[in-house]
Amino acid sequence: xxxxxxxxxxxxxxxxxxxxxxxxISFGGIAITALDAVVLGWAVFWLWDLLxxxxxxxxxxxxxxxxxxxxxxxxxxxxxxxxxxxxxxxVAFSYLIRWGAYTTLVYLGYALAKSSRLIxxxxxxxxxxxxxxIGQWLVAPDISFLERFGWDPHQGRLVSTFLDPNFVGGFLVxxxxxxxxxxxxxxxxxWRWYWAVIGGLTLVGIYLTFSRSALLALLIAVLIIGTLxxxxxxxxLLVVMVLVYIISPKxxxxxxxxLVIDQTARYRIESxxxxxxxxxxxxxxxxxxxxxxxxxDRYGYWPGGHASSGFDSSLLTVGATTGGLGxxxxxxxxxxxxxxxxxxxxxxxxxIALSFLAATGALLVHSLFVNSLLYPSVLVVWWIILGLxxxx
Numbered sequence: 001x002x003x004x005x006x007x008x009x010x011x012x013x014x015x016x017x018x019x020x021x022x023x024x025i026s027f028g029g030i031a032i033t034a035l036d037a038v039v040l041g042w043a044v045f046w047l048w049d050l051l052x053x054x055x056x057x058x059x060x061x062x063x064x065x066x067x068x069x070x071x072x073x074x075x076x077x078x079x080x081x082x083x084x085x086x087x088x089x090x091v092a093f094s095y096l097i098r099w100g101a102y103t104t105l106v107y108l109g110y111a112l113a114k115s116s117r118l119i120x121x122x123x124x125x126x127x128x129x130x131x132x133x134i135g136q137w138l139v140a141p142d143i144s145f146l147e148r149f150g151w152d153p154h155q156g157r158l159v160s161t162f163l164d165p166n167f168v169g170g171f172l173v174x175x176x177x178x179x180x181x182x183x184x185x186x187x188x189x190x191w192r193w194y195w196a197v198i199g200g201l202t203l204v205g206i207y208l209t210f211s212r213s214a215l216l217a218l219l220i221a222v223l224i225i226g227t228l229x230x231x232x233x234x235x236x237l238l239v240v241m242v243l244v245y246i247i248s249p250k251x252x253x254x255x256x257x258x259l260v261i262d263q264t265a266r267y268r269i270e271s272x273x274x275x276x277x278x279x280x281x282x283x284x285x286x287x288x289x290x291x292x293x294x295x296x297d298r299y300g301y302w303p304g305g306h307a308s309s310g311f312d313s314s315l316l317t318v319g320a321t322t323g324g325l326g327x328x329x330x331x332x333x334x335x336x337x338x339x340x341x342x343x344x345x346x347x348x349x350x351x352i353a354l355s356f357l358a359a360t361g362a363l364l365v366h367s368l369f370v371n372s373l374l375y376p377s378v379l380v381v382w383w384i385i386l387g388l389x390x391x392x
Contacts, residue, residue, distance in 0.1 A: 001368075002144045003111065003112060003115060006031075006108060006111045007033040007112060007115060007117065007118070009045065009108060009229060009309060010108055010112060010118065010121065010384075011121070011173045011268040012038055012042075013038050013039060013105070013108075013142025013380060014121065014122075014124075014125045016033070016034040016035040016037070016038040016039075017035050017125060017129075017380050017381075018125060018128050018132070018161065019033075019034050019035070019161060020033070020035075020160065020161030020162045020163070020377065021161060021162055021163045022161050022163075025033070026098060033376065034117075034199050035376055035377065035380070036098055036376060037374050039098075039101050039102055039105065039376075039380070040097075040098065040101045041094070041109065042105065043100070043101035043104045043331050044105065044108060046104045046108075047104075047112040053347035055223050057107060060335055060340065061336045061338045061340070061388075062386070063106070065329055065330075065332035065333035066103050066333050068329040068331050068332065069192040069322070069326060069329035069332075069333060070096070070099070070100055071185075071329075072285070072323075072325045072329050073096050073099075073321075073322045073326055074289075074291035075291050076098065076285040076286050076287075076288045076289050076323060076326060077089060077092055077093055077096065077286060077288045077291070079285050080287060080289075080291045080295070083287065083288070083291070083294065083295045084288070084291055084294045084295065087297065088291070088294045089291075089322025090125030090286075092288060092289060092290045092293075092294075094287050095256055095289070095290040096191065098376075099379075100374065101373070102379040102380065103362065103381060104384060105164045105379075105380060105383040105384050106383045106384070106386050106390065107291075107387060108383075108384055109384035109385060109386065109387020109388045109390075109391070110384065110387040110388075110389060110390055110391045111387075112388075113387065113388050113391030113392070114138055114391075118179070119182065119288050119352065119388070120191065120386065121252070122178065122381065122385075123175070123178055123179060123182070123194070123195065124198070125175075125256050125381070126171070126172060126174070126175025126176075126178065126179070126198060126201075126381075127161065127175070127176065127197065127202070127203070127243070128200045129160050129161065129162075129168065129171065129172065129175075129199050130160070130172055130175070130201040130202050131201060131204035131260075132160050132161055132171075132372045133158040133159065133160030133161075133172075133205050133208065133209075134158065134201070134205060134208065136158065136159060136160055136204075137156075137157070137158040141155065141156045141157070142154075142155045142156070143155075143159060143163065144369070146163065148239060151163050153161070153163070154297070155386070156210070156250070157208065157210050157211075158205055158206070158207055158209045158210075158284075159209075160197050161347065162377065165209035165210065165211045165214070166169065166203040166209070166211045166213050166214060166369070166370045166372075167370060167372060167375050167377070167378070168205070168209060169206050169209035169211035169213065169215075169217070169366075170211075170213065170214055170217055170362075170363060170370060170378060171204060171210075171364040171375075171377055171381070172205045172206045172214070173202075173214060173217045173218050173221055173288065173359070173362050173363075173364070173366065173376055174363070174378070174381055174385075175198065175381075176199055176202040176203055176206065176218065176221060176358070177221045177355045177356075177357045177358040177359035177362060178198075178226070178352075179195045179199035179202060180199060180230065180233065180355075180358075181196075181229070181230075181351035181352070181354045181355050181358075182195045182227055182351055182355075183196055183199055183227065184230055184233060185351045186356060187351075193327065199365075206218055207244060207248075207251075208362075210250060210251060210254050211366075212254055212255065212369075213366050213368075213369040213370050213372075214366065215241075215255075216365055217362035217363065217365055217366035217368075218241070218353065218362070219241070219357065220358075220361050220362045220365045221358040221362035222234050222237045222238060222241075222358075223359065224357055224361045224362070225354060225358045226238075226357040228345070228354060228357065229349075230352055231366040231382065233347035245363065260370055263304045266311045267312075270370060271312040271313070272311065272312065272313060272316060273309070274299060275311040275313065275316040275319070275320045276298075276322040277299050277315070278299050279316075279319045279323075279324075281299065282323055283323060283324050284321050284323045284324060284325060285323040285325060285326070286322045286323035286326060287320065287321055287323060288322075289321050289322055290321060292310065292311075292317075292320070292321060292322065300343055303327045310371040310374065311371065311372060311390045312369055312371065313367065313368055313369065313370075313371065314367035314368075314370075314371050314372060314374050315327065315330070315331075315367065315368075315373070317371050317374065318330045318373075318374075332362070334364070337356075337360065337386055338357065338361075340355045340358065340386075340389060340390065341356040341357050341360070341386075341389045343355060344389055344392045348392055350389075350392050352385065352388045353389050353391070353392060354391055356385050356386060356388075357373070359382070359385065360382070361386035
């Protein structure tokens with residue numbers, strides 16, 4: 001299959017990703033975005049290519065863990081028939097199919113790894129999401145009018161097309177993790193201006209989210225990049241972060257709110273508590289993948305809005321819905337991917353491997369407070385970057 005067709009697929013996925021939650025419809029208890037539809041289309045195309053062209057796609061160790069998680073999640077769904085109806089099971093199963101479709105994006109990154117266009121194009125995606133967010137912050141900083149549609153009434157914060165400062169903040173941290181190694185590697189000296197712009201836009205975007213989880217993720221990403229390669233760059237960024245904190249009263253209020261446990265922090269603690277209650281009640285297989293919308297009332301969990309199908313922690317959501325077995329398989333996937341990137345970094349010092357290590361480390365911390373590891377836009381770039389690392 002010509003690589004140009006794969007690149008066209010990447011462009012279509014990227015456009016849908018940039019559209020974010022603005023391209024979203026809901027029907028029959030299912031919310032679907034243009035990104036979901038496009039990724040599902042890509043997965044069907046990939047399967048067709050696999051079956052008709054007899055391509056022998058290798059299966060790396062991390063994907064075996066991914067398949068193990070898919071299998072456990074499927075079994076957990078069958079067990080969920082104790083609590084939910086068949087139509088509700090069908091809705092939950094559609095989300096498992098969606099997760100499986102997103103995993104096939106690793107082959108998109110793998111197939112295009114030798115293309116000189118892919119990484120700059122990926123950087124452009126992050127830059128455009130940041131630009132749209134900065135524009136939104138300037139023109140429409142108050143999105144409380146969207147509260148009637150189930151969105152949180154954020155004011156004075158960058159939400160971009162994601163309509164959520166925490167998710168877009170975590171996404172932009174991945175972008176900065178991609179930009180910094182590309183900016184300072186000797187192989188891309190002619191592109192330094194480009195990556196400097198992308199890095200600057202993502203950094204400004206992260207700040208304007210005023211998201212504590214995103215700022216913490218940023219700190220983790222900078223520390224990983226500094227520890228493994230660019231110590232002076234990390235030191236400069238840390239100094240900049242401290243200076244911005246000193247001159248920004250709003251940022252100071254956000255950080256102080258975490259220290260004294262404000263209303264947002266209380267909601268998050270309550271979410272964690274309910275998630276742990278479910279894990280204690282259903283320790284082996286959980287209540288079923290993505291069935292919290294239907295089973296939450298059995299355990300007193302009722303957040304409402306767009307947070308109704310997960311907790312404020314990705315691993316807690318995985319543990320509650322697929323039990324200890326599902327959590328073990330998912331951790332196996334993450335650890336296997338990190339070990340692969342570490343081996344690639346140690347053997348080749350490839351910038352993309354460093355980016356993946358920094359982005360994944362940051363996401364693991366970010367996902368303790370927001371369900372970002374299962375967020376579709378994050379899954380897209382995470383799997384594609386992992387495919388690039390795998391192909392080194």
